[in-house]
Amino acid sequence: MMQRNLFATLAGALFGTGLLISGMVDTTKVQGWLDVFGAWDPTLAFVLGGAILPMAIAWRIATRRSRSVLGQDLPSPPSQRIDRSLLLGSVLFGMGWGLAGLCPGPAMASLGFGGWGGLLFLVAMLAGMVAAPVLRTRLDRAPAPTV
Amino acid sequence: MIDPDWIMGLGGGLMIGLAAAMFLLMNGRVMGASGLVGGLVDGSGRSNAAERLSFLAGLILVPALIAALTGGYETHLTQNVAVIVVAGLLVGVGTRLANGCTSGHGVCGISRLSLRGILATLAYLLAGGLVMVAFRHLLGVI
Numbered sequence: 091m092m093q094r095n096l097f098a099t100l101a102g103a104l105f106g107t108g109l110l111i112s113g114m115v116d117t118t119k120v121q122g123w124l125d126v127f128g129a130w131d132p133t134l135a136f137v138l139g140g141a142i143l144p145m146a147i148a149w150r151i152a153t154r155r156s157r158s159v160l161g162q163d164l165p166s167p168p169s170q171r172i173d174r175s176l177l178l179g180s181v182l183f184g185m186g187w188g189l190a191g192l193c194p195g196p197a198m199a200s201l202g203f204g205g206w207g208g209l210l211f212l213v214a215m216l217a218g219m220v221a222a223p224v225l226r227t228r229l230d231r232a233p234a235p236t237v
Numbered sequence: 238m239i240d241p242d243w244i245m246g247l248g249g250g251l252m253i254g255l256a257a258a259m260f261l262l263m264n265g266r267v268m269g270a271s272g273l274v275g276g277l278v279d280g281s282g283r284s285n286a287a288e289r290l291s292f293l294a295g296l297i298l299v300p301a302l303i304a305a306l307t308g309g310y311e312t313h314l315t316q317n318v319a320v321i322v323v324a325g326l327l328v329g330v331g332t333r334l335a336n337g338c339t340s341g342h343g344v345c346g347i348s349r350l351s352l353r354g355i356l357a358t359l360a361y362l363l364a365g366g367l368v369m370v371a372f373r374h375l376l377g378v379i
Binding site for chain 2: 091094095096097098099100101102103104105106107108109110111112113114115116117118119121124125126127128131132133134135136137138139140141142143144145146147148149151152155157158159160162163164165168169170171172175176177178179180181182183184185186187188189190191192193194195196197198199200201202203204205207208210211212213214215216217218219220221222223225226229
């Protein structure tokens with residue numbers, strides 16, 4: 091238990107430091123990446139590429155193991171289910187991401203220096219997270235669209 | 238020409254990937270920022286709340302400490318209160334509906350070639366790009 095929490099803290103610390111160094115806590119870099127028709131900034135592609143590389147190796151190692159090093163269950167194979175929640179949710183997320191230039195990781199990593207605006211964003215994000223399960227129930231209940 | 242920001246992006250990206258790799262191989266968990274905090278907010282992650290809180294403590298406190306020691310980082314977040322609130326709500330609702338954000342679907346999903354992760358990433362990139370066209374170039378709001 092202690093070890094799990096210790097490695098969780100380390101992972102969070104490394105994640106946050108990576109977000110700082112890569113410039114992903116700077117909303118102008120994120121919006122610059124999304125602004126294809128403006129002064130386009132490709133930095134985010136380097137960040138995503140750099141992050142995917144070690145993680146792809148980690149997934150390969152994980153498939154050869156039955157449990158994590160600390161004895162936890164490993165994640166089950168990814169679901170193939172493409173549903174309305176996934177696509178609508180991702181579109182809504184992308185809209186908010188573009189508007190402010192913040193996604194959940196950097197929003198939390200910048201809490202210590204992001205000022206009142208950063209705090210307000212985080213409070214609104216948490217409120218949205220509270221509302222999401224209600225919305226998801228409605229989505230699941232609605233009849234499937236005929237395409 | 239190579240922009241120094243790209244090198245910093247690559248280096249920081251590698252750290253993000255190593256963090257995700259460690260969380261997977263040590264703790265057996267997918268490192269998704271929205272899921273880790275969202276499970277605490279809606280109560281679905283009560284069974285491993287201590288692990289989630291430990292992760293968030295590292296994520297919030299270490300960058301705060303680095304910023305304090307190095308003289309701070311600038312987020313350049315908009316001062317427009319309405320934009321901040323609407324964006325925050327959209328990010329919160331959207332990531333929980335989609336069960337993931339840039340770290341979960343983007344980093345952890347694409348790296349295992351998850352169809353859900355790839356489609357989610359395409360959807361939020363496209364939506365973000367269209368928002369820039371609409372709200373920056375057409376309306377001039379952001």
